[in-house]
Amino acid sequence: MDVVVVGGCTRDLVSFTQRQPRPGESIHGNKFLMDFGGKGANQCVMAAKLGAKTAMVGKLGKDFYDDKTLENFENVGVNKDHVSQTDETSSGVASIIVSEDGQNSIVYVAGANLLLSEGDVAKATELISNAKVVLCQLEVPQATSLAALKLAKSSGVFTIFNPAPAAENLDADFYTSCDILCANESEAEWLTGVTLSDVDSAQRAAEMLRRKGCETVIITLGDRGSVLTSAQHDGVLVPVSSIKAVDTTGAGDSFLGALAYYRALMPTLPLLDAVTRANTVASISCQAAGTQSSFPTASQLPKDLMAAPVNH
Ligand code: RIB
Numbered sequence: 001m002d003v004v005v006v007g008g009c010t011r012d013l014v015s016f017t018q019r020q021p022r023p024g025e026s027i028h029g030n031k032f033l034m035d036f037g038g039k040g041a042n043q044c045v046m047a048a049k050l051g052a053k054t055a056m057v058g059k060l061g062k063d064f065y066d067d068k069t070l071e072n073f074e075n076v077g078v079n080k081d082h083v084s085q086t087d088e089t090s091s092g093v094a095s096i097i098v099s100e101d102g103q104n105s106i107v108y109v110a111g112a113n114l115l116l117s118e119g120d121v122a123k124a125t126e127l128i129s130n131a132k133v134v135l136c137q138l139e140v141p142q143a144t145s146l147a148a149l150k151l152a153k154s155s156g157v158f159t160i161f162n163p164a165p166a167a168e169n170l171d172a173d174f175y176t177s178c179d180i181l182c183a184n185e186s187e188a189e190w191l192t193g194v195t196l197s198d199v200d201s202a203q204r205a206a207e208m209l210r211r212k213g214c215e216t217v218i219i220t221l222g223d224r225g226s227v228l229t230s231a232q233h234d235g236v237l238v239p240v241s242s243i244k245a246v247d248t249t250g251a252g253d254s255f256l257g258a259l260a261y262y263r264a265l266m267p268t269l270p271l272l273d274a275v276t277r278a279n280t281v282a283s284i285s286c287q288a289a290g291t292q293s294s295f296p297t298a299s300q301l302p303k304d305l306m307a308a309p310v311n312h
């Protein structure tokens, strides 16, 4: 496999409104849709839509919609042999409100995702240890993600860790078990205590995270692009062209899935170029409503994004 994701699968219930409601307030929405979501599944589907051979390790409940989730994996070409089902609890669900400025707020109920265990990772040992890239987030138990990252890393697999949703008190081993740590502003704030108000503070936070042990840190800054810090890149701001955002839900996942695709399928593409391309893929996903359904396929992208790297 090119990309294996160990992480969350969710049903996204998305309501579109003019603005975000205030506490205690009921407001009218103007549109509703259901989409396939979950950070792990989103990242996996993004990589698959670009053409990577992908597999998902995840946990669902057992209701009508779960068959649809499995069907969706099949339709987009994600191997689901390690997506198991439980009748102990419901599937993960995310209630999402998208306002006219394209911003969202999300309540995530993990459900079955919390039952994805280290045992499930062990069952997927062969899959994980033979992947080109393994990607993990925090929608499943920390111990599960960490076990997957450690297994991958010790097998020489390239690992990407997305500490999302934001967590305090992350096990220190996460930092040494990933080749790339990629966080958004609020996640980076939780991990470092630095208030991320501008590019400068993002650069500071990225450097702090790098000193905890990860080779490369990327902090995504929404419409300002992302900051890349590694031995070769000193907090470089990688900008993204401005667009009119319709729905930013899953934009970070689109970025991560694309990044995983480029690492796996174009390993000689310089990281800075991979980040630039992944920024653009994510910005395209913001121009349509929905989560996975808004992620572009390879054929919908400008040709230069899919062009093989020119090697010098
Ligand atoms: O990152 C976006 C995702 O977070 C949504 O698809 C939703 O499921 C939440 O988990």
Ligand code: NA
Binding pocket: 247, 248, 249, 250, 285, 286, 287, 288, 289, 290, 291, 294
């Ligand atoms: Na979108």
